[in-house]
Amino acid sequence: MSNFAENVANKILNALSKFYENDKRIKIVSAHISGISYENIGDSGLSFLNDIAKDGKFTVYTTVNPMGADIYNNAFDLSETFIAKQKEIAEIYLRMGAVDSFTCTPYDYFSLPKRGSHVSWAESSAVVYGNSFLKLFTNKESALSALASSILGETIYSDLHIKENRKITLAFKYKDEINELILGLLIYHIGKEVEKPFAIKLHEKLSSLEKKASVAALGTISNVSLFSINIDGKEVKETSKIFKDELKKEYEELNTSEKGEAIILGCPHLNHTEILSLLKRMDGRHFKKDCIIACCREAYRNVIKFCDQSLLNKKRVFFFQNACPIFSPLLKAMDVKNIITNSVKAAHYYKYRGIGVNLKKLEDIIETESE
Numbered sequence: 225m226s227n228f229a230e231n232v233a234n235k236i237l238n239a240l241s242k243f244y245e246n247d248k249r250i251k252i253v254s255a256h257i258s259g260i261s262y263e264n265i266g267d268s269g270l271s272f273l274n275d276i277a278k279d280g281k282f283t284v285y286t287t288v289n290p291m292g293a294d295i296y297n298n299a300f301d302l303s304e305t306f307i308a309k310q311k312e313i314a315e316i317y318l319r320m321g322a323v324d325s326f327t328c329t330p331y332d333y334f335s336l337p338k339r340g341s342h343v344s345w346a347e348s349s350a351v352v353y354g355n356s357f358l359k360l361f362t363n364k365e366s367a368l369s370a371l372a373s374s375i376l377g378e379t380i381y382s383d384l385h386i387k388e389n390r391k392i393t394l395a396f397k398y399k400d401e402i403n404e405l406i407l408g409l410l411i412y413h414i415g416k417e418v419e420k421p422f423a424i425k426l427h428e429k430l431s432s433l434e435k436k437a438s439v440a441a442l443g444t445i446s447n448v449s450l451f452s453i454n455i456d457g458k459e460v461k462e463t464s465k466i467f468k469d470e471l472k473k474e475y476e477e478l479n480t481s482e483k484g485e486a487i488i489l490g491c492p493h494l495n496h497t498e499i500l501s502l503l504k505r506m507d508g509r510h511f512k513k514d515c516i517i518a519c520c521r522e523a524y525r526n527v528i529k530f531c532d533q534s535l536l537n538k539k540r541v542f543f544f545q546n547a548c549p550i551f552s553p554l555l556k557a558m559d560v561k562n563i564i565t566n567s568v569k570a571a572h573y574y575k576y577r578g579i580g581v582n583l584k585k586l587e588d589i590i591e592t593e594s595e
């Protein structure tokens with residue numbers, strides 16, 4: 225006989241079945257749950273989770289998205305109540321069997337399913353990364369449907385779980401120089417137009433930073449959760465060219481401030497290799513304002529094996545571990561009204577939260593904001 229949590233999970237998937245007009249379900253091997261910041265779910269979400277956790281257990285490998293606060297080191301004095309509520313949420317997920325992950329890049333440190341596996345991932349950037357670079361089969365799940373799937377070990381057999389829907393017939397070409405900001409703007413621009421998976425032909429291979437920037441941009445602006453950076457072997461019927469000038473409009477829309485009081489990096493989370501490379505590029509300089517790097521705890525642990533924490537703080541480099549600076553009261557606690565970032569996703573969400581954004585590539589942030 226099914227328990228309370230399974231009953232609720234079944235109701236969620238049944239509602240989704242009606243939406244897709246499809247009753248068929250498919251077994252999954254992993255789930256990734258989003259929407260765990262107390263900033264997002266508040267007391268009603270916390271109370272719902274407490275009810276589910278009474279008899280709910282995850283039956284598949286389950287990772288979770290970042291929290292709304294760094295509960296290990298409250299360097300920016302977020303309210304104690306917020307920290308306590310956030311800890312409670314984290315403990316519920318861990319009690320239900322989630323892996324101690326709390327990151328939007330579960331592909332960096334955690335166990336990955338084999339190519340071709342069906343999974344149920346929320347967190348739009350991870351969904352696009354999973355489909356596009358890891359060849360996983362997942363739809364863009366909501367916080368609730370991913371939670372339901374992690375309890376039941378299955379999801380609805382629809383959209384990107386069906387091979388036919390993953391065919392790429394549309395392609396774009398971009399021949400100018402790329403960096404993580406251009407990639408973000410380019411995919412954001414394409415994402416506004418497309419309604420189906422697409423390929424993009426670039427003249428350079430993507431770095432890990434560029435891959436993260438592009439999946440985050442697509443997940444932010446579009447319901448399309450699959451693209452390819454390889455045109456070869458695709459039955460492309462339609463190809464368009466994109467020119468550098470077209471990205472200017474996207475940039476002007478997102479770059480709402482000419483300066484910022486703090487730097488926010490790590491949307492999506494940076495791994496330790498990316499952080500160490502950034503520190504190396506600073507080459508003895510320090511930031512002129514606080515630079516907050518969002519990353520998972522594993523990345524942080526690896527960074528401090530090589531760099532002294534107090535020296536980093538002197539350089540005004542701080543970490544926001546297992547946490548998301550966007551869906552967080554962080555900027556309010558810091559009394560910051562304008563930020564500097566290289567992330568198109570962060571710029572998009574900060575804009576809608578009334579925060580001014582000075583958007584520039586990482587190289588320019590290091591050049592202009594450190595001395």
Ligand code: F3S
Binds near residue numbers: 550
């Ligand atoms: Fe990650 Fe938060 Fe950005 S979840 S992708 S740091 S909006």
